[in-house]
Amino acid sequence: MLGQQLINGFTIGSIYALIALGLTMVYGVLKILHIAHAGVYAMGAYIGLWVYRLVPNLFLAMLAAMFLSGVAGILIERFLYKSMLDKSRIVPLIASIGLFIAMEETFRIIAGPYVKAFSVHFRQKPWILGSARISAPQMLVFGVTIVLLVLLWWVITRTRMGKALRAVSMDREMADALGVATEKIILLSFFISSALAGAAGVLVGVFYNSVYPTMGDIPAYKALAIIVLGGMGSIPGTILGAFLIGISETFLIGYVNVPLPRDALAFIVMIAVLMFRPYGLLGKE
């Protein structure tokens, strides 16, 4: 029972991590609360489903979803956020909320309001570890998350591009003055973060066997709670926050009979942490 809860918690935590990482990267470079990120995530799920129905190859569907979501991210930065960087921070926030609403409505109008099944047949048998079992979709979630996280870690810490990205996220103006191509780096970080969101969308679609227009609603605010918990802009903090929230949700609901819904729990954890660390777990002032 304990092992099973832990595995379920890690599964949810992995999905949260993929969504929240993109949000934290965007926050790192632009200092924007990118609510429409959850719209990109839902878009990824729809693209994945669409490609999968044309060509029943999950790998291909995932790649297509990641690439097109990444392109969408670039377009959002180019046509929306770029002109708002010198404005009060509430301006991009409201624009982002408006874009999120418009995206959800577009999905509803194009694909219909009902839940679409994303059924993938796995030949892989579940692994049995003592009393716990890891199902094939869970393996997929773990596998993809680990691969993407390692890849991201490699890009950020081991390449010139990653160095530039870290520089921009520390101080955009200073990086610009020192000759970093900030424009390119900002677009790159939007591409990477939106691609991660697209991958998360496909994983959630397969894992719950459902894709629907409002599937971004819960990630939209929960990912915000996670990045605040981790310390806005901090990548290790975000991963820590995602797993902390995923696991504590599963445990509190599985063991303690808390009379509060999942979503409120995430925020109670967040507010409690903020009282002691006003800049999040791993955040800096």
Place this chain on the structure above:
Amino acid sequence: MSAYIVTVSITIGIYVILAISLNIITGYAGQISLGHAAFFGIGAYASGMLATRVGAPFFVCLPFAVVVTGIVGAILGIPCLRVREDFLAITTMGINFVVQAVFLYVPFFGGALGISNIPVPSIHGSDMTKPEYLIMVLLFILLSILVDGWLTRSWTGLALSAIREDETAAEMSGVNLTRFKVIAFVLGSAMAGLAGSLYAHFMSFISATDFGFAESIVILSMVVFGGIGTLRGPIIGAIVLGVAPELFRPILNYRTLLYGVMLVVLMRFQPQGLLGIDSFVTRTLKRLWKKETRGYEPAA
């Protein structure tokens, strides 16, 4: 006036009060709040519960709701003092979710069933009609405008704009951050409580789902859409965004899409809001106004 127009006007009137109240916290004091609907809900529940459980008349429930919401605003404002900027925005959002969950899951607040049969206020021994209710809402809007006007002309208003422009500089100049932030939170929350009370007695049924995060976004959009930091802005924003869904009723399927697109387009091209400081509309109006006055100027 048809009953439909009166009903829509009352709803928009309540939104006008909400927008004015949020503008005090976010527009004047610069503290972004993504959880204003929580205070709207607290006011509605306080008023509705006092009326249905104790049987108090409306004109007792309303001040009660205002006081309770003001006090809760001060208490919930305390965690908000610890955090700044975007952390604050997310904290207020969290408060909204927690307050909503408490209403939904604690049996004392009626749980999922909410509070029903909230009586219509009565005057001279008979129930208020809808047009009478509308007049009362308009009077409360007037009151909110007066409070807003007093605030912007007082030292408190000056301190709040100092905090909005630069918190550190304000503190260095001797502005007591804690004191004035709490004042803004209490004033804004209490006014939202007033709106909540008006809403509860108008709808006669309230439940936790009416006061969620989406509602907070609607109120914030109104403030920003009209022009944050001015008095005219939130009022116009509430009216335009309140009327728009009614106008879009014939194209029901695209209504919400248009709402989203409107927000994006306005923020992209008019980030000050429709009637904000130095927006396109304000500048044009000013130019027209000047031309007219110049015409009447006596020749020098």
